[in-house]
Structure formats: C-alpha cells, structure tokens
Amino acid sequence: TTQHMCxxxxxxxxxxxxxxxxxxxxxxxRNFSTNSTMAVQRGIKKLxxxxxxxxxxxxxxRRPIGxxxxxxxxxxxxxxxxxxxxxxxxxIGAPDHPHRGFETVSYIISGSSQHKDSAGNSGILKDGWVxxxxxxxxxxxxxxxxxxxxxNGGRSEGFQLWVNLPA
Numbered sequence: 001t002t003q004h005m006c007x008x009x010x011x012x013x014x015x016x017x018x019x020x021x022x023x024x025x026x027x028x029x030r031n032f033s034t035n036s037t038m039a040v041q042r043g044i045k046k047l048x049x050x051x052x053x054x055x056x057x058x059x060x061x062r063r064p065i066g067x068x069x070x071x072x073x074x075x076x077x078x079x080x081x082x083x084x085x086x087x088x089x090x091x092i093g094a095p096d097h098p099h100r101g102f103e104t105v106s107y108i109i110s111g112s113s114q115h116k117d118s119a120g121n122s123g124i125l126k127d128g129w130v131x132x133x134x135x136x137x138x139x140x141x142x143x144x145x146x147x148x149x150x151x152n153g154g155r156s157e158g159f160q161l162w163v164n165l166p167a
Contacts, residue, residue, distance in 0.1 A: 046069065048064055048068035048069055049068070050062035050063055050064035050067060050068060050080070051063060051067050051068060053067075055079070055094060056092070056093055056094025056095060056097070056143070057092040057093055057094060057095055057144075058092050059081055059092050059093060059094060060081065060084075061079040061080060061081045062079070062080045062081075063077065063078065063079050063080075064078055064080075065077055065078035065161075066078065066079075066162070073164060074163055074164040075161060075162065075163060075164070076102055076162040076163070076164050077160075077161070077162040078159065078160070078161050078162075079159060079160045080157075080158075080159045081156070081157065081158055081159070081160075082109070082110070082111070082155070082156045082157030082158065083109075083110065083155055083156070083157040084155070084156050084157070085153075085154070085155050086111075086145075086149065086153045086154060086155075086156055087153045088150070088151060088152055088153040089150060089153070090153060091111070091145035091149045091150055091153065091154075091156060092145065093113065093114075093142070093143050093144035093145050094142060094143045094144070095142050095144065096140050096141070096142045097140065097141070097142070098138060098139070098140050099133075099135035099138070099139055099140075099141065100135050100136075100137065100138040100139075101135065101136070101137075101164070101165055102135055102162050102163060102164050102165055103132060103133060103134045103135065103162070103163045103165060104131075104132070104133045104135070104160055104161070104162055104163075105130065105131070105132050105160065105161040105162075105163065106125065106130065106131045106132075106133070106143070106158065106159075106160045107129075107130050107158055107159055107160075108125045108126060108127060108128065108129050108130075108157075108158040109127070109128075109157040109158050109159075110127050110154075110155045110156060110157045110158075111126075111127070111145070111146075111149055111154055111155055111156035111157065111158070112124055112125060112126045112127070112145070112146035112148055112149050113125045113143050113144065113145060113146060113149075113156075113158070114142075114143075114144050114145070114146045114147070115131060115133075115141060115142070115143055116141060116142050116144075117133070117139050117140065117141035117142075118139050118140040118141065119139055124146050134165070135165075136165065
C-alpha cells in the first residue's frame with residue numbers, strides 16, 4: 001500500500017541519514033558540538049527512480065544506491081525488496097553468496113528470513129529486526145525465507161544497505 005511504502009521510505013531515509021552523519025563525523029576527525037553557531041544548508045541534489053532487478057534466487061529488488069546513484073561513499077548499495085505476498089512454498093531468497101570488504105545492514109519490515117554464514121553464525125530475522133553483518137576479509141552467507149515463511153507463506157518486505165569498510 002502507499003502508506004506502507006511511505007513508512008518504508010521514511011525508515012530507510014532516516015537510517016541512511018543517521019548512518020551518513022555518523023560516518024561523516026567519524027571520518028572527519030572533527031569535534032561536533034551542539035553549541036555550533038554555523039549551520040550548513042544542503043539541498044536535494046538529485047531525485048531518482050530506483051531501477052528493478054533480480055537478485056539471489058530471483059528476488060526482485062529496487063536499487064537507488066549502487067544503481068541510479070553510483071557514488072555515495074561510504075554507502076555502496078541500498079536494496080528494497082517487496083512487499084510481496086507469498087503463498088506457501090513461493091518465498092525466495094539469496095542462496096550462498098560471498099561478501100568481502102563491507103558491512104550489510106538488513107532490516108525486515110515484514111516476514112522472516114533465515115541467515116547462515118561460513119563463520120558458523122545463523123539466526124532468524126523477523127518483523128522489525130535489524131542485522132548488521134561485517135564481511136571484513138570475506139564471508140559466504142545465505143539469506144533465505146524462514147521455515148515458517150516457506151510453510152505458511154505471507155508478506156515479505158525489507159531493505160539492505162551496504163556500508164564500505166576502510167581499506
């Protein structure tokens with residue numbers, strides 16, 4: 001629904017702004033004070049429509065960062081998937097695939113996803129849960145529908161942000 005999409009966009013933009021501010025402040029080495037008398041005004045530089053593509057096992061994602069917006073350091077990619085209503089047995093995910101040199105921040109708006117990786121970590125992400133995974137020198141992992149989603153079906157939606165790590 002339109003309201004649900006607006007809630008997603010608001011959440012994604014807020015997370016993006018918070019992360020961008022945090023990384024900008026940390027990387028600048030400057031001390032930011034709440035008593036600052038200088039304010040920097042910034043305007044909207046570009047509005048884009050995210051293109052759609054298939055990832056993993058056929059999951060349709062919309063990708064504004066890493067697609068239409070190619071340079072947004074330290075952010076490499078922002079994917080939004082769903083909302084999609086799956087019947088039992090229809091939910092798809094991303095089977096084993098590698099990551100290296102960045103972190104992923106995954107947020108599940110609705111549904112549930114099972115994460116497993118080559119470091120032995122695993123878990124189920126549910127509505128409203130966030131996972132921050134550091135790939136560092138390399139990890140192979142999967143993001144698949146939970147057993148509950150496969151058995152019962154249901155709505156699936158979320159987003160994933162990739163954050164570059166320092167060299």
